[in-house]
Amino acid sequence: MRIICGKDYSDVSNQTAQFLAAQVRLKPDCVLGLATGGSPVGTYAKLVELYRQGTLDFSKARTVNLDEYVGLAPDHPQSYAYYMRTHLFDHVNLAPGSTFLPDGLARDGEAECARYDALLQSLGGTDMQLLGLGNNGHIGFNEPGDAFCLPTHRVALTESTVSANARFFASREEVPRWAYTMGIGGILSARKIVMVVTGAAKAQAVRDVFFGPVTPKVPGSVLQLHKDVILIADREALSLIPDSVVVDLSALLPFANH
Ligand code: GLP
Numbered sequence: 294m295r296i297i298c299g300k301d302y303s304d305v306s307n308q309t310a311q312f313l314a315a316q317v318r319l320k321p322d323c324v325l326g327l328a329t330g331g332s333p334v335g336t337y338a339k340l341v342e343l344y345r346q347g348t349l350d351f352s353k354a355r356t357v358n359l360d361e362y363v364g365l366a367p368d369h370p371q372s373y374a375y376y377m378r379t380h381l382f383d384h385v386n387l388a389p390g391s392t393f394l395p396d397g398l399a400r401d402g403e404a405e406c407a408r409y410d411a412l413l414q415s416l417g418g419t420d421m422q423l424l425g426l427g428n429n430g431h432i433g434f435n436e437p438g439d440a441f442c443l444p445t446h447r448v449a450l451t452e453s454t455v456s457a458n459a460r461f462f463a464s465r466e467e468v469p470r471w472a473y474t475m476g477i478g479g480i481l482s483a484r485k486i487v488m489v490v491t492g493a494a495k496a497q498a499v500r501d502v503f504f505g506p507v508t509p510k511v512p513g514s515v516l517q518l519h520k521d522v523i524l525i526a527d528r529e530a531l532s533l534i535p536d537s538v539v540v541d542l543s544a545l546l547p548f549a550n551h
Pocket residue numbers: 328329330331332333359360424425426427428431432433434454458
């Protein structure tokens with residue numbers, strides 16, 4: 294695992310985008326695993342900027358998202374399908390039919406989960422998986438529990454996740470209580486994983502995920518078993534981990550500010 298410290302949200306976003314951009318340039322027909330939430334918004338903005346500058350071509354890439362709320366249609370402004378169109382898909386040259394998310398309106402939840410895992414397998418897994426981190430240590434919507442759940446599954450969101458995500462909805466009551474999420478198996482099958490985290494509120498989760506025991510009580514801790522994980526975070530999010538393991542890339546200009 295490598296830990297990279299960015300100066301602030303913008304720097305962290307730029308550096309995260311550079312890893313994703315490098316993956317697309319290295320393998321134009323790559324499969325990117327994508328995440329939602331507040332953390333990757335700046336990353337997507339930077340990717341759009343690189344595309345507009347003509348330095349990034351998504352025409353052969355495919356994308357697979359981590360999760361979707363159960364019950365939200367793709368045109369619901371709080372759905373992750375809508376989020377992805379707004380922040381990335383509508384602004385770059387991804388080909389029609391090359392972006393995938395779980396279907397929040399699927400009638401048969403079990404069949405939808407099986408379909409999603411089959412899809413992931415047919416794509417050959419992801420080359421690079423982007424992750425955020427929940428305050429309770431969740432990745433995707435893999436919530437704390439008694440066992441790691443490997444396949445895509447329908448999950449009841451914890452009260453802490455509902456509260457954390459309420460800021461995106463008009464009221465807490467509107468936050469869906471269920472979601473579909475790629476499981477721990479799908480996430481760990483990524484060839485490379487890049488996690489983006491900022492802010493002091495995530496500092497304890499970062500410490501628990503990367504320096505605590507590997508336990509389903511902290512789902513992200515399973516990343517300690519993956520051979521190629523990069524955490525890109527600001528100083529606040531890294532405030533509870535030892536300085537000696539952090540790399541400060543801001544010294545490596547112009548790459549960091551490219
Ligand atoms: C949601 C998403 C996660 C995301 C997490 C953190 O629960 N399902 O994929 O990582 O929120 O979001 P934020 O970046 O807004 O803190």
